[in-house]
Structure formats: C-alpha cells, structure tokens
Amino acid sequence: MSTQNPRNRCLTLAVALCSTLLGVSACSTTGAVAKSDAGATKSAAGTRAAPSSPASTPTPVYPSTYKAVETPPTLIRNATLLTGTGARLDATDLLLRDGKIAAIGTSLAAPTGARIIDANGRWVTPGIIDVHSHLGVYPSPGVEAHSDGNEATAPSTAQVWAEHSVWPQDPGFEAALAGGITTLQVLPGSANLFGGRSVVLKNVSSVTYQGMKFPDAPQGLKMACGENPKRVYGNRRQLPSTRMGNVAGWRAQWIEAQEYQRDWRQYEARLAAGAKDLRPPKRDLRLETLAGVLRGEILIQHHCYRADEMAIVLDMAREFGYKVTAFHHATEAYKIANLLAENNVCAAMWADWWGFKMESYDAIPENLLLVDAAPGSCAIVHSDSSEGIQRLNQEAGKIMASALRMGQQIKPEHAITWLTRNAARALGIDSVTGTLEVGKNADVVVWNRDPFSVYALTDQVFIDGNLRLDRSRPRGAPESDFLLGQPATVAATSETAP
Amino acid sequence: MTYATLNRSMVRSIAGLAASTLVAVLGAAGMANAADTLLIRNATVHTLTSEARAGTDVLIREGRIVEIGRGLSAPNGVRVIDAQGRPVTPGIFAGLSRIGLEEIGLESTTGDHAQRLGQMRPEFDVSLAYNPAAMSVGVHRSNGLTFTVLTPGAASGGSLVAGLGAPVSFGESGILPQRILFVDLGGDANDLSGGSRAAQFMLLRQAIVEARAPNLVMVHDERLLSPSGRQVLLDFLKNQGLIVFDVDRAADIRNVIRLVREEKLRAVIRGGSEAWRIAGELAAAQIPVILDPLVNLPDSFDDLGATLENAARLRKAGVTVAISMRGSEVDDAGKARQAAGNAVAHGMPWADGLAAITRVPAEIFGIADRFGSLAIGRPADLVMWSGDPLEVSSAALLVVSNGTVQSLESRHTALRDRYVERVRSGAAR
Known part of the structure; x- marks a missing residue:
C-alpha cells in the first residue's frame, strides 16, 4: 500500500498524525530574498557562511570542497534561449568555457577541442534552482532512520545545520537532475519556530555533502509560522501552543540574540582599545546563528502560509532590524502582493497545493500570478517535494494555464525567471548563477522541446560547464550507492512465480 | 439489492461497452x-x-x-x-480519492475517510460521509474532473480491510450504486497486521473462511467480522465483487494474484510501483493496475523498483492501466492529467494515457455507461x-x-x- 504522500508535506509533525509511513517529510518552509542587487548579491555573506562569532574574523568551517570538473569548451548552436533575464533569443549560440558562460551570439566560432551540440532550435535555459527541498535530510527510502530533517526537540534549534543531516546517497538528487535541477537549497523542516540553518548545494555526485556545497553561498535560517510549531509544542503543553505564542517565542530569541551581539561588540571594542586579559563571551551556537541574521550574513527563509502572519513577521523584522529574504509556501501571498514587493521579499510558492491544512485553505492556483503582477515582486516556484523537484518546469506550466483561464498569456521567457533568476536571488547567489549571461556559471539545460510542456525532457544538463546528464547516452548505473545492485530494479522472471 | 450484484452489473456494462445501444443506455441509472x-x-x-x-x-x-x-x-x-x-x-477521472470525504487534511473533524474502531469492518461504507458541497468537488469539477471513486483509508487503529468505496459523479447525480471493497497491504500496513505482511494474508484468509461459513461456531472474541461484515464479504466472494488491493512490492502482488486465483476474486492492483516487474503475470491473470506514473523513487522498501516507465511497460505487456495519484490529499487529484502526460513522456502511447484517466477507470469500476x-x-x-x-x-x-x-x-x-x-x-x- 502506499499512503505515503510524496509531497512530504506534513511529515514533521506527522509523526503524531499520520498513521502510516512517516518520517518522510518536512512540511514546507519559506525563504525570500531581497530584490535589490545589494541584498541579493553574495557580497561577503557567502564566504562567512559559518561565522564563529560576531567578533572574530570568520574562518569558514565545514567548508565546501566542491571543485568544478575541468572540461573542454562546449558550443551549443542554434538554440532557443530563455536567458532568465526575461529575454528570449532565437537561433542563438551559447559558448561554455572554463565553467562559465563565455559568449552568447550568432555564428560563434568553436574553440579548438570544443564539444559542439547542434540544438537545432531546441530550448536552452539556465539550470533550474529549487529554493525549497528536503532531499538528503528526508531522503528516500523514507525509513525512520532517515528522518533527519526536523530537530523537533525544542522550539528554537537555530544551532542545527541542515547540511549535517544531508545524506548524499539520496536517490532523489539524480532524479532531480533529470528535471534540470542544478542547484537546490536544503532546509530543516518546519516543526520549530527556528528550525536551523539551510545549505545551498550543487546537484553533483559526491560521497560527502561538502563536495556538493555551493561555494560562498550564504546559509539560510529556517523559521516557521503558524500551525506546525504551535501544534508540535502545544501538544507537549509548552510554548508555543498558539499563534501569539509563536510570535512571543520568536521575539524572546531575537532579544537574546541582540544581547549576545552586544556582549561580543563590547568585547571587540575593549580588545581594540588595547584592553588586556579579556575573556571573550561564551560562544553559543544557537545565538551565533541569530546574530548572523542580524548582521545580514544569514538569509531568513520563513515558512509562512497566511497573509496576516507574514505581515506580523515583517513588523518583527523591523523591530529587530533584520531582513526577511523569502517567505516559503506563502499560500496567501496574493493577498499582500504589494506589501511583499515593497519590502523586497520573495515568495516561493506551489502551483496547485491547497486544502491540506487550515492555513492552506485559501491557497489558489493563481497565487504566483498575483504575486508576480505586483511591481517589484520576486515570485518563485518551489517544490518542498522529492516528486515536485523533478518537474518544476511543469509546475510553471500549470501556472501558465491558470493565467490562460484569467485571459492572460505568460511568455516562456518570463515564466523561466520563476525557476532561475528569482530563485537565485532568494539564495543570494544571483551574481553567479540563475541567468544565461556572459560570466555566469555555466549551469545550463538543453530541453528536447518547450520546457513548459508536460512532455519536455532534459537532453543535456551542465553544471559549471560539466555535462552532468546526457539523454543520448545509454543509461549508466545509478549514482546513488543505495540503488546500486538492487534486484528490484530488474524485471522478475516468471519462473519464480508459484 | 446486494453490493456484489451491483458489481456484476458493472461486468456486464464493460462487456457491452463497445456495442452500447441507445436502449441499453437509456436503461442506465437515472x-x-x-x-x-x-x-x-x-x-x-x-x-x-x-x-x-x-x-x-x-x-x-x-x-x-x-x-x-x-x-x-x-x-x-x-x-x-x-x-x-x-x-x-x-x-476526467479524479482517481481513488477522498474528495468530498475530507475538507482539510489535518483537521480530523473534517475528515471521514477512515474508521479507527480497531476492528475489521468490510461493511464500513465511506460513501455515507460524502459531502457534495465540499470545496474540492467544485474546484475539481471546474477544472474538468467529473468523477471519482470514493476510497476508504486504512488508518492506524482501523483495519487493513479499509471498507467500501463508491464511484461518484461531480454532477448532480452524486453517489452511484456500485460498491468496491478496499484492502491495504504491504509494509506501511504492518501496524494493522501485528507487524508482518505475512499476517495480512493470514487475516484475509481467516476473514474469507468466516464469511463463507456463517454458521461456523465461534467464540465471539475469536471472530474477525461482525455479522453484517460477514454478509458483505460473502456477497463479494459469491458474486465476484470488485476488490482493490493497495500493494506495491512485486512479491506481495504475486501473493495477491495467488489469493485471487484460489478464492476466485475479481481484483485490481492499486499502487503497483513494482507491477512492471511481473507484468506478464498480471496480464495473464487479467488484473488491471491503477498507478501513479510519477512514483519513481524508492519511497519505501516496497518501492525499490519504482520507475517512470511503469505504465509504459505494463501496457506493452498487455496489462490494463488506469491512473490515480498516490498522494491522498484532496488536491492531489488535480494532477491526473499531468500524471498521464508524464506517463506518455516516458513511453506510454498518448491514446493509452488519455484512456487511463477516462475510459479505463470507468470500465474497471463498472460505470462505463456514464463516464469515460x-x-x-x-x-x-x-x-x-x-x-x-x-x-x-x-x-x-x-x-x-x-x-x-x-x-x-x-x-x-x-x-x-x-x-x-x-x-x-x-x-x-
């Protein structure tokens, strides 16, 4: 039987609620990024993803060991490019060299030794980016031993890092690659008010997560509104059991973080003034994360469904002087589309999830369209699902159908921004990926047809110029060690039947 | 009227489908x-x-x-x-669903799809809970879904024999007379069978024995079934009422095929993520498969063989294939067309993809004179x-x-x- 919901939507909490199969999921998170380049570009934030304290010069800890594969140049000729900047370029060539997009134009010359792909009019887009995934932390198979996405033992676990739960052998990564996913943010679940730090991964095969870690990408902090935290902790008769408890819980933590930051600043100032024999304040992993947010180095990715709660969160961010980068799920974002746009907050949304909990009762398929219609908005399609991440292009296609029913037509060159540029902004990596522009990372997908078709398949996927997937090649062994040598992946012989 | 005779009428309507005449159709339900x-x-x-x-x-x-x-x-x-x-x-067929049985997934007062009486109650008829005014009915209908099969769930504290479901039209006519029995098998039903999938077959066999021997003298505590439950099950056994087995692992599906053969049941496999591995056996047994073509990850150790080509491979082997989403939230049904499109993208002929969400499920559930x-x-x-x-x-x-x-x-x-x-x-x- 299979009652398990592939969407993984209620898992966290589901342990108490779902009778069968649990463990698999995490229920939605949020994330938004500032639209302004200043806010979104990586600045120094990325390199200081793991500040050891507010005071010290941060040394990256648990650093990325990812190295782009050295590969000969690739010239893709005669493609239909959706650049991710809002433009569509027909009959255009794209040159990938040294891991970067080296040239875009017509009749580009092929460098010596270049691989040449005649796109023959096929569609080429930036690599797809999912800002909301639990691959690796709620991997397949969804056995109890794999339930690593929610440290649901206290309402604030800002000290935990999702990357320390990532299982690189999750077969979901390779499946997502077939859907054109080149970059993804893996988040803790939404059981807690503060769930912990997220990590941005490149979708490459590696035995260690450090080999997948996106160099210099800022970490996020997962926060959660609404039903999940109050249900999980309310059932244990502790705060929060209400929405007002949620807000009180958040504010108390920010106050602690401000004090922590003040103590360190005082220490720094005295040190700078030449004071001797000073004892530094005691390090606190939980408060280090929150202080990282107050310093703008860690991006807030806030799971929040209802419009009224998002507005409260924006007030809270003003109270404590930090920025909300993205709301995730944001099923009522359409009700406050202008407010979100004016605050430079992204909204990461589904195409057609609704009704699975009270706070998603007003979710509508046009949510993203209405958010997108507000001037200055940042609308993103996200998955929160090991199935959905394999076809974010189709999610966008469904939203285009909703537009049709409203008498609107969304052009493909616009729709692709929901999956690439805007997603890169929300992760603070838009200066290096998310669009087809000269100098950007060569994260590129060649589709066999219009990528918003249900029949579209990826023909080639490049990450940093390296050909990660090629559908014209015979299928090799699965990348995941877990799937290797499994008898169930071959047809059974009838002789064994009784 | 009995449940199983209704199911017999389904068989006839399948047989008569191609040659349906005006007279026959005019005789259909009101x-x-x-x-x-x-x-x-x-x-x-x-x-x-x-x-x-x-x-x-x-x-x-x-x-x-x-x-x-x-x-x-x-x-x-x-x-x-x-x-x-x-x-x-x-x-379009909205699949085996809880549409109209559940308003909001996480709110138990709005959900009626499963019983938790701690007893095997095949007579649990979930269609009595159907609410045609549920939001999801209107939403799905406005998007071109016109019928579903209400499906009882096997919840913790319930039974692996989930109970009776029924086809329903999203038009005014509502619930149709056919009844289908639903049984849940496999690893995720282990908590309903004392911890073992082997016990699932043991319990089914015991229930069948009880139903077939209504005068069997048993101490009350030893009985699996209530008197009305025995009656319903016997009706299905005698009249080959349709039984849907929710099962994924190939070895478990084989056990179902054997049970079906030995007890002369009429069965459909629901789920069947590994059905392609024994496609020839399913074709020979003429057992249809209702699957979700998007299931391609090893969600559990029952799904290690899951593949996007499941539908295409089964069709190639001659198995009857219909589509229903694995996810049981009411909004999942909205993905039926998308799922069929993905099956086509991975090798299923387009006409079979459309049939899998129209004609084929209507035939399987005996409502081809109205739908599909x-x-x-x-x-x-x-x-x-x-x-x-x-x-x-x-x-x-x-x-x-x-x-x-x-x-x-x-x-x-x-x-x-x-x-x-x-x-x-x-x-x-």
Whole structure:
C-alpha cells in the first residue's frame, strides 16, 4: 500500500498524525530574498557562511570542497534561449568555457577541442534552482532512520545545520537532475519556530555533502509560522501552543540574540582599545546563528502560509532590524502582493497545493500570478517535494494555464525567471548563477522541446560547464550507492512465480 | 439489492461497452434534473471508443449526447459553442480519492475517510460521509474532473480491510450504486497486521473462511467480522465483487494474484510501483493496475523498483492501466492529467494515457455507461480543452457533467477575483 504522500508535506509533525509511513517529510518552509542587487548579491555573506562569532574574523568551517570538473569548451548552436533575464533569443549560440558562460551570439566560432551540440532550435535555459527541498535530510527510502530533517526537540534549534543531516546517497538528487535541477537549497523542516540553518548545494555526485556545497553561498535560517510549531509544542503543553505564542517565542530569541551581539561588540571594542586579559563571551551556537541574521550574513527563509502572519513577521523584522529574504509556501501571498514587493521579499510558492491544512485553505492556483503582477515582486516556484523537484518546469506550466483561464498569456521567457533568476536571488547567489549571461556559471539545460510542456525532457544538463546528464547516452548505473545492485530494479522472471 | 450484484452489473456494462445501444443506455441509472441542450461545433472529438475525429460536432439535447458528426444542423435556439478545432474529451477521472470525504487534511473533524474502531469492518461504507458541497468537488469539477471513486483509508487503529468505496459523479447525480471493497497491504500496513505482511494474508484468509461459513461456531472474541461484515464479504466472494488491493512490492502482488486465483476474486492492483516487474503475470491473470506514473523513487522498501516507465511497460505487456495519484490529499487529484502526460513522456502511447484517466477507470469500476467515453444516448459528461488535454498548460474551457454545463467558477476563482484588482491597484497589503 502506499499512503505515503510524496509531497512530504506534513511529515514533521506527522509523526503524531499520520498513521502510516512517516518520517518522510518536512512540511514546507519559506525563504525570500531581497530584490535589490545589494541584498541579493553574495557580497561577503557567502564566504562567512559559518561565522564563529560576531567578533572574530570568520574562518569558514565545514567548508565546501566542491571543485568544478575541468572540461573542454562546449558550443551549443542554434538554440532557443530563455536567458532568465526575461529575454528570449532565437537561433542563438551559447559558448561554455572554463565553467562559465563565455559568449552568447550568432555564428560563434568553436574553440579548438570544443564539444559542439547542434540544438537545432531546441530550448536552452539556465539550470533550474529549487529554493525549497528536503532531499538528503528526508531522503528516500523514507525509513525512520532517515528522518533527519526536523530537530523537533525544542522550539528554537537555530544551532542545527541542515547540511549535517544531508545524506548524499539520496536517490532523489539524480532524479532531480533529470528535471534540470542544478542547484537546490536544503532546509530543516518546519516543526520549530527556528528550525536551523539551510545549505545551498550543487546537484553533483559526491560521497560527502561538502563536495556538493555551493561555494560562498550564504546559509539560510529556517523559521516557521503558524500551525506546525504551535501544534508540535502545544501538544507537549509548552510554548508555543498558539499563534501569539509563536510570535512571543520568536521575539524572546531575537532579544537574546541582540544581547549576545552586544556582549561580543563590547568585547571587540575593549580588545581594540588595547584592553588586556579579556575573556571573550561564551560562544553559543544557537545565538551565533541569530546574530548572523542580524548582521545580514544569514538569509531568513520563513515558512509562512497566511497573509496576516507574514505581515506580523515583517513588523518583527523591523523591530529587530533584520531582513526577511523569502517567505516559503506563502499560500496567501496574493493577498499582500504589494506589501511583499515593497519590502523586497520573495515568495516561493506551489502551483496547485491547497486544502491540506487550515492555513492552506485559501491557497489558489493563481497565487504566483498575483504575486508576480505586483511591481517589484520576486515570485518563485518551489517544490518542498522529492516528486515536485523533478518537474518544476511543469509546475510553471500549470501556472501558465491558470493565467490562460484569467485571459492572460505568460511568455516562456518570463515564466523561466520563476525557476532561475528569482530563485537565485532568494539564495543570494544571483551574481553567479540563475541567468544565461556572459560570466555566469555555466549551469545550463538543453530541453528536447518547450520546457513548459508536460512532455519536455532534459537532453543535456551542465553544471559549471560539466555535462552532468546526457539523454543520448545509454543509461549508466545509478549514482546513488543505495540503488546500486538492487534486484528490484530488474524485471522478475516468471519462473519464480508459484 | 446486494453490493456484489451491483458489481456484476458493472461486468456486464464493460462487456457491452463497445456495442452500447441507445436502449441499453437509456436503461442506465437515472439522470439529474437540470439538463442542457447545446451544440459544440468543429471540435477534435476524442470519443475513446474510436479514433479522434477533427472537425466534428457534438449535439447534446436535454443532457444527452444525441449526435456526433460533421456539419450537424443546430436546432432552433440551441446554444452553439465554436470549439475552433479544440479537443473535446470525456470528463476526467479524479482517481481513488477522498474528495468530498475530507475538507482539510489535518483537521480530523473534517475528515471521514477512515474508521479507527480497531476492528475489521468490510461493511464500513465511506460513501455515507460524502459531502457534495465540499470545496474540492467544485474546484475539481471546474477544472474538468467529473468523477471519482470514493476510497476508504486504512488508518492506524482501523483495519487493513479499509471498507467500501463508491464511484461518484461531480454532477448532480452524486453517489452511484456500485460498491468496491478496499484492502491495504504491504509494509506501511504492518501496524494493522501485528507487524508482518505475512499476517495480512493470514487475516484475509481467516476473514474469507468466516464469511463463507456463517454458521461456523465461534467464540465471539475469536471472530474477525461482525455479522453484517460477514454478509458483505460473502456477497463479494459469491458474486465476484470488485476488490482493490493497495500493494506495491512485486512479491506481495504475486501473493495477491495467488489469493485471487484460489478464492476466485475479481481484483485490481492499486499502487503497483513494482507491477512492471511481473507484468506478464498480471496480464495473464487479467488484473488491471491503477498507478501513479510519477512514483519513481524508492519511497519505501516496497518501492525499490519504482520507475517512470511503469505504465509504459505494463501496457506493452498487455496489462490494463488506469491512473490515480498516490498522494491522498484532496488536491492531489488535480494532477491526473499531468500524471498521464508524464506517463506518455516516458513511453506510454498518448491514446493509452488519455484512456487511463477516462475510459479505463470507468470500465474497471463498472460505470462505463456514464463516464469515460462519448457515445450517442449517453448522459453528456465531457470537457472542451484549450489544447492537448494531457498538457499542463491546457485548461478546461467547457465542462459538462451529468448533462449539465458546469460553472468554471469555484471558491478558488472567487478568491482570485476578490484580490486581483487589489494587486493591480496596489492595494494588496
């Protein structure tokens, strides 16, 4: 039987609620990024993803060991490019060299030794980016031993890092690659008010997560509104059991973080003034994360469904002087589309999830369209699902159908921004990926047809110029060690039947 | 009337499908009240019983299809819809679902799909909980889904014999008389069988013995079934009522095939993520599979063989394939067309993909005289699409269910329309 919901939507909490199969999921998170380049570009934030304290010069800890594969140049000729900047370029060539997009134009010359792909009019887009995934932390198979996405033992676990739960052998990564996913943010679940730090991964095969870690990408902090935290902790008769408890819980933590930051600043100032024999304040992993947010180095990715709660969160961010980068799920974002746009907050949304909990009762398929219609908005399609991440292009296609029913037509060159540029902004990596522009990372997908078709398949996927997937090649062994040598992946012989 | 005789009538309607006559159809279950008359002109008509026909008209009179052909004349005053070549298909199957049985997944007071009595109650008829005013009914209908099979769940504290489900029309007629028995097997049902899937078959065999020997003297505490439960199960056994087994692992499916053969049951596999591994055996046993073509990850150790090519491989082996989403939330049903499109993208012939969400499920559940294909004399149950019905970017432009033109509006569009102007004027805050 299979009652398990592939969407993984209620898992966290589901342990108490779902009778069968649990463990698999995490229920939605949020994330938004500032639209302004200043806010979104990586600045120094990325390199200081793991500040050891507010005071010290941060040394990256648990650093990325990812190295782009050295590969000969690739010239893709005669493609239909959706650049991710809002433009569509027909009959255009794209040159990938040294891991970067080296040239875009017509009749580009092929460098010596270049691989040449005649796109023959096929569609080429930036690599797809999912800002909301639990691959690796709620991997397949969804056995109890794999339930690593929610440290649901206290309402604030800002000290935990999702990357320390990532299982690189999750077969979901390779499946997502077939859907054109080149970059993804893996988040803790939404059981807690503060769930912990997220990590941005490149979708490459590696035995260690450090080999997948996106160099210099800022970490996020997962926060959660609404039903999940109050249900999980309310059932244990502790705060929060209400929405007002949620807000009180958040504010108390920010106050602690401000004090922590003040103590360190005082220490720094005295040190700078030449004071001797000073004892530094005691390090606190939980408060280090929150202080990282107050310093703008860690991006807030806030799971929040209802419009009224998002507005409260924006007030809270003003109270404590930090920025909300993205709301995730944001099923009522359409009700406050202008407010979100004016605050430079992204909204990461589904195409057609609704009704699975009270706070998603007003979710509508046009949510993203209405958010997108507000001037200055940042609308993103996200998955929160090991199935959905394999076809974010189709999610966008469904939203285009909703537009049709409203008498609107969304052009493909616009729709692709929901999956690439805007997603890169929300992760603070838009200066290096998310669009087809000269100098950007060569994260590129060649589709066999219009990528918003249900029949579209990826023909080639490049990450940093390296050909990660090629559908014209015979299928090799699965990348995941877990799937290797499994008898169930071959047809059974009838002789064994009784 | 018994459950199983109803199921027998399903068998007959399947057999008679291709040759359905006006007389036979007029004898079908009663039609609803408001019935519309309209002419759809110049459509590409997918009847599902013959090749698609371009440039074709469909005349609906008082809710029934009365003509399908080229250049039909429009009766006086009839509403004429110019399809401009767009596709017209039968209404889409919303799968095995909780639509109308659950309003909000996480709110138990709104959900009635499963019993937790701690007893095996095959007589638990979940259709008694159906609420045609549920939000999801109107939403799905406005998107071109016109029928579902209400499906009881096997919840913790319930039984692996989940109970009875029923087909339901999203038009006015509502619940149809057929009843289907649902059984849940495999690793995720282990907590309903003392921790072992082997015990699942043991319990089923015991229940069958009880049902077949109603006078068997048993101490009350030893019985699995209540008197009414024995009656319902016996009815299914004697009359080959349709039983849906939710099961994925190939080895478990084989055990179902054996049970079906030995007990002379009529069965459908639901789930079947590893069904392709024993496709030949399923074809030989003539057991259909209702699957979710998007299931390709090893979600559990019952799904290690899951593949996007499941549907294509089963069809190639001659297995009857219908589509229903694995996810059981009420919104999951909205992905039926997308799922079929993905099956096609991974090797299933397009016509089979469309049939898997129209004609085939209607045949499996014995309601092919009402749903799943277009034929003269039938109550009109059809949809006109903006484009390829399996495309995600296509939308329903006209929905006729149970002979009545349905509103394309729903609670979703009401919310949309309330806020769209606010966004445009900058007031969405």
